[in-house]
Amino acid sequence: METGTLRHVNEEGTVKLKPIGTIHSPFTDLAGMPIQPAGAAGVQGTVEVFPEYEPGLKDLDGFSHILLLYVFHRSQGFQLQVVPFMDTKPRGLFATRAPKRPNPIGLSVVQLDRIDGCTLHVRNIDILDGTPLLDIKPYVPDFDSPTQVRTGWLERVRQAVGEWQSDDRFR
């Protein structure tokens, strides 16, 4: 058994990551974007994986949906209480998907249409053009989709999520 090993966290207590690609979408501005893939139905984009990582894409085309982890590269700083796009009251940051987070990592589930070399053609994308990609994982309902779910403050508004758009509050 290994104890006390804390790999990837350096002496300063930080973790250094390096983007593995870039996400492209029709969205060039934070304002006016769909909120979450549910509001981006049909919107197409591409994920360009840097060539050195191409061997890691093998077998991915068997999956209809993938999880993208990326950097919220247009947001700055963070706030621990935010008024989300879909609400009028301040909420705890970790109870929201707002981009101004201590660690500005975004997560979206998108549909994978096809892969050409290093290019993934995806659909239902709610991500800004030029976003640095950190990781791709296969979406597996058994892992990622629990049943009997409660969604707190979002309960009242989630039916209408497809109708909401972002504004510039999280620049």
Next chain:
Amino acid sequence: METGTLRHVNEEGTVKLKPIGTIHSPFTDLAGMPIQPAGAAGVQGTVEVFPEYEPGLKDLDGFSHILLLYVFHRSQGFQLQVVPFMDTKPRGLFATRAPKRPNPIGLSVVQLDRIDGCTLHVRNIDILDGTPLLDIKPYVPDFDSPTQVRTGWLERVRQAVGEWQSDDRFR
């Protein structure tokens, strides 16, 4: 419109993150762990958020499930092709959830039982004790749970995921 802004990515092309807490679980060794929350049904653990982030936990208790993003702090390096625990053939890394990734970020959906101050009591946890926490997001089916899903190489084995355990291949 802002163009060309790439916040959080420094001149070296790296992104620096800082853990916001620590995850505690009964699992102290990489070998013999459940694979994914589906195999960790009922296993209890805690997420200790550092005190300075406590205000961000407001409203989170309304959600039954949360997404945890964390560092795979016991894995070293990465391989672009891996033989997953649930298979016998090498697969492209990004078509797996294996921990040895270019950016060693793990993602798990766990059940949230309750919050006491900075401590989240969670269930169905498949994460190693001492894991550095990067982010917490509310789990929202409308965002995170697509329908009509295909799961590639996992299709044949996913029914049995609860019966699999890890070994030490990803140290």
